[in-house]
Amino acid sequence: MDNETIPAHIIALEQAALIRWGKGDPSGFLEISAPDVVYFDPYVPRRIDGLAALTEFYQPIWNTIFFDRFELVNPNVQVAGDIAVLTFNYISYKGDESDRWNCTEVYCCRENRWQIIQSHWSFTEVFIFKVKS
Numbered sequence: 001m002d003n004e005t006i007p008a009h010i011i012a013l014e015q016a017a018l019i020r021w022g023k024g025d026p027s028g029f030l031e032i033s034a035p036d037v038v039y040f041d042p043y044v045p046r047r048i049d050g051l052a053a054l055t056e057f058y059q060p061i062w063n064t065i066f067f068d069r070f071e072l073v074n075p076n077v078q079v080a081g082d083i084a085v086l087t088f089n090y091i092s093y094k095g096d097e098s099d100r101w102n103c104t105e106v107y108c109c110r111e112n113r114w115q116i117i118q119s120h121w122s123f124t125e126v127f128i129f130k131v132k133s
Contacts, residue, residue, distance in 0.1 A: 001109075007077035010084050010107055010114060018070055022092065024063040030055055034108065034115040041121050067092040067099075082109040089124060100124035 001009060017028035030051065039048040039057070048054050073089035083106065090101040106118035 003079045006079050006084055006114075010077045010086050010105075011072065011075050013107075013114060014075075014086060014088075014105060015072065018072075018090075021065065022067045022070060024066050026058040026062060026065075029116070029119075030058065032114070032116055033119070034110065034117045037116055037119065039119045042123055067094045069093050083107070084109075084114065 013032050017032055020026070020028035033051055033054060035051045036049075037051055037054055039054050041048070044057065048057055070090065070092045073091060075086060075088040078085045078087075086103075086105040086107065088103055090103050092099045092101075100123070102122045102124050104118075104120045105116050107114045108117045109115075
């Protein structure tokens with residue numbers, strides 16, 4: 001794979017995992033995460049270290065999170081050798097409701113397989129600025 005095709009491949013991996021997540025199945029992310037993955041999420045007080053711990057974190061939420069569709073807003077993949085950093089804003093929709101997130105996923109290519117080694121999700125804050133007149 002060359003630097004021209006890596007971004008599309010990384011985005012496709014992420015989208016496939018999110019499709020499964022929207023059906024209550026987080027295993028799509030577990031399958032593309034490295035054994036030494038680290039994970040940040042606003043719902044946990046500290047970093048989650050390793051695939052086993054991430055799997056344990058996902059267990060209670062399996063088949064509880066569902067959404068109808070999602071958008072990756074302005075995804076960007078920066079490639080540096082065997083590392084690719086994917087950043088995007090994320091919106092999921094369930095009926096008339098939406099959730100908005102920021103995401104950074106760091107992928108590493110090991111044995112010709114791109115895997116997440118660092119995942120960071122945070123809430124998107126919406127600020128409305130008023131212009132002084």
